[in-house]
Amino acid sequence: MNKLLLLIDTRFYYDREILKGIKAKIDEYQLKLTIAIESIEHADEILSEQWDYVIADFDKGDRHRIIPRLNSNVLIYSSYAIEHPPESVSTLVNDNEQFACLALGQFLQNDIHNVAFYMEPRECNAGWANERKQTFDNHANRLEFKYFENVKEAIASRQFPLGVYCASDRSARKLVNFCTERNIAVPTQVSIIGTDCDDAERSISPLPLSSVNHDPYMLGQRCMDVLLKAKRFKRVLHEKFQPASLMNKKSTQEEINQDHIVNKALYYLHNNFHFNIKVQQVLDYCRVSRKTLDNRFIKCKGVSVHQYLATLRILKSKKLLRNSKDSIESIALQCGYPNQSYLYQIYRKQFDYTPCEYRQGLNAM
Template sequence: MTKLLLLIDTMFHFDREVLKGIKSKVDEYQLKFTITIDSIEHAEDILSQHWDYVIADFDKGDRYRVIPRLNTNILIFSGYRIQNPPESVSTLVNDNDHFACLALGQFMQNDIENVAFYMEPRECNTGWATERLECFEKHANELEFKYFNDIHEAIALRKFPLGVYCATDRSARKLVNFCIERNVEVPKQVSIIGTDCDDSENAISAIPLSSVNHDPYEIGQRCVEVLVKAKRLKRIVHEKYQPVSLIHGKSTITMESQNDIVSKALYYLHNNFHMNIKVQQVVDFCRVSRRTLENRFIACKGVSVHQYLSDLRLSKSKKLLRSSHDSIESIALQCGYPNLSYFYKVYRKQFNYTPLEYRKGTMA
């Protein structure tokens, strides 16, 4: 019988759900595995036995002392990037950039410009929480949100509406309580998004939480898929886990017209408008048909994807024309126009004046 060793801690709810996902995929593939669960702390006992496959949680235990010494088919999963993974080991890591994409896309739909990140003090020393902070702050600044390092100060100064992405649902729940205690309205004044879709945290939250659907059951399934793929290809495989949706609770403003596909499209548009992108590239990023994207985008924003992109470029170009000393040709390229001639053509058609006339304030 083929032996599969799971180095996870089933005392935790998250790991138990990972186990369920692993078992479901083993059954689906009809793999004749004998599954053993152990702790990485039992290093000598583990190393004294032969294992055909190993799946290990790389965020726990003395991982470098044991995993590199297991000469077998190994998959490690982690909540953040693994800087120096052991050799000959496949990996599945959270794409925390994608987590930030989902949160920021939702804030865009709600026309929220002020944003912040929140994590509990106990989470500050965890790799996955700090990476989520870094990704969210980086992309918020790139997308020209007004990012606040100190969330409590932002709330005290009433920088509303304020969108806050939280490292976990636990930190989101605590932030909800913090706001309620200070008579700050959630989600009208502060819109809050957690991570994990943790049923336990949601059950005791004063307000049902919106949360990035970081599903441990799905992670367990993906672990088996990556492990089997590596075995079949006879090479090491490195993949990222990307949650496909944001679960909407009452801690964010949501309307029937809002949609996760639109959130992803908005994120992509605002992050890439400066390049000469086309609608098809937005479609490819969202992984839907063009018709689906257009229908949902129009229902949410009232314009087509193409029109939104055109308006976004014009808005950004006007800001640069008035606030910067860059050449007009440079501004055209910064805003995704292929050349200066086309930039002028768009302005004449749209406004009946040129970019130079707008900069000088001499429009007819």
């Protein structure tokens, strides 16, 4: 019978859920495998045996010295990008960029344009926390949010409403505590999103935490799928694991009309409207029908997705006309219009004046 070695720490809930996901896939495929769960402390014993498959948590630093010495079908998973993975080893890493997109999409849905990132001091040296911060910073700046480097200073200067994405649910819980102790209203003044849907942290939070749902059970299933696919195709695979959704609770949600599909669509629209995208591309990204997305948009935002996209482009064009000296042709292209003639048509139809007349009127004021 083939043997599967798991280098994970089942003392923790997260690892136990990964184990359940791995076992579910083994049962689904009806694989005849003997599963061994070992500690890296038993390195000599591990290396003395022959393993057919190995799945290891690469976030634990002590894994690095033993994994390259295992002559097996090996997959390592990590909560952030692995710059130099061992040769002949497949990888599955969290897509922290998608985590940031989900958080920013939620802030867009709630019309929050001041944002910040927070991690508690003990997380500052963690690779996963810093990768989450970097990707959030980059996307926030790209989408023209007003980004605050220091969360507590932003709160002290009352930059409300403020949306804060946190490296973990622990950081989110501590930020909620910080706000409640100072009579800062969550979520009306500060909207807070954590990461990982940590049941322990969420259970002791002063109010239910919103969190990026990074499902360790699904991660375990994906680990087994990637490992088996790598063996079948006889090549090393490097894949990313994306979260399924954002769990909306009281740290972000005040009104009833919250929708994770609208959240996802909003992020895509704000990140891609300048590429002359059509509604169909939004539908493909969200994997829903036009009717479904329009119904959800109307319920959440009061307009259809097409109307939202049209307004987004108009607002961006007016901002550029006010604040830049770019040509009308350049502004049209930056806003997703095919040319300046199209932009002129839009302005004449909606406002009965041209982009040039709008700019001249501003200059005359």
